[in-house]
Amino acid sequence: AQSVTQLDSHVSVSEGTPVLLRCNYSSSYSPSLFWYVQHPNKGLQLLLKYTSAATLVKGINGFEAEFKKSETSFHLTKPSAHMSDAAEYFCVVGPNSGYSTLTFGKGTMLLVSP
Amino acid sequence: DAGVTQSPTHLIKTRGQQVTLRCSPISGHKSVSWYQQVLGQGPQFIFQYYEKEERGRGNFPDRFSARQFPNYSSELNVNALLLGDSALYLCASSFGLRGDRGWETQYFGPGTRLLVL
Numbered sequence: 001a002q003s004v005t006q007l008d009s010h011v012s013v014s015e016g017t018p019v020l021l022r023c024n025y026s027s028s029y030s031p032s033l034f035w036y037v038q039h040p041n042k043g044l045q046l047l048l049k050y051t052s053a054a055t056l057v058k059g060i061n062g063f064e065a066e067f068k069k070s071e072t073s074f075h076l077t078k079p080s081a082h083m084s085d086a087a088e089y090f091c092v093v094g095p096n097s098g099y100s101t102l103t104f105g106k107g108t109m110l111l112v113s114p
Numbered sequence: 115d116a117g118v119t120q121s122p123t124h125l126i127k128t129r130g131q132q133v134t135l136r137c138s139p140i141s142g143h144k145s146v147s148w149y150q151q152v153l154g155q156g157p158q159f160i161f162q163y164y165e166k167e168e169r170g171r172g173n174f175p176d177r178f179s180a181r182q183f184p185n186y187s188s189e190l191n192v193n194a195l196l197l198g199d200s201a202l203y204l205c206a207s208s209f210g211l212r213g214d215r216g217w218e219t220q221y222f223g224p225g226t227r228l229l230v231l
Contacts, residue, residue, distance in 0.1 A: 034219070036222075042224065043118075043204065043222045043223055043224040043225055044157070044204065044206075044222040045222075046219060046221065049219055090156050090157075101147055101159050101162045101170050101172075102147075102157075102159060102220060103159070104149075104156030104157050104158070105156055106155060106156050107155070107156050
């Protein structure tokens with residue numbers, strides 16, 4: 001069975017400062033890992049996906065995440081926050097075998113102040 | 115190309131009633147999954163269908179059922195509604211289940227917000 005823990009329920013940053021959203025995972029297999037973003041009253045949008053091809057994954061809107069197997073982490077970062085980044089972010093794990101499906105973390109709300 | 119579409123966008127029901135939610139996947143996608151997102155929580159997996167067959171079921175009661183049609187669209191049915199069924203119901207589609215590089219990316223629709231009174 002797989003699980004994912006998002007270490008912060010809320011993260012507050014100022015516009016122009018770096019963003020770090022933390023995620024640890026647990027999986028019996030080498031996992032597929034995703035970050036999704038959800039803006040208020042909107043559906044989920046895929047930011048990036050780890051597929052074992054490269055440990056540093058670049059996504060949309062300047063976000064990237066680094067897969068660290070030794071730390072079982074998949075933290076999301078962005079060098080400079082923008083007001084439009086304010087949203088809820090979900091770290092998601094899916095196994096690389098079997099027919100189980102995605103397991104979501106509880107989410108991290110990113111607040112960006114001017 | 116159109117993304118995943120869901121209908122209706124909003125729904126209000128009373129306890130004990132039944133509801134049907136609909137989802138149309140991205141053209142060419144053969145798998146549809148359903149998730150329940152309660153306010154303040156991450157989505158919880160309900161069902162996954164691939165090629166019209168159920169391929170996964172989450173920890174939900176038998177009041178929840180689903181099906182996938184030959185055109186790959188899907189319906190989620192919930193019987194005997196409870197107050198706790200109030201949530202955003204999300205549908206996601208993917209081309210398949212697993213590709214060469216792990217789990218297929220799922221693309222989400224905007225959801226149906228269900229309120230049970």
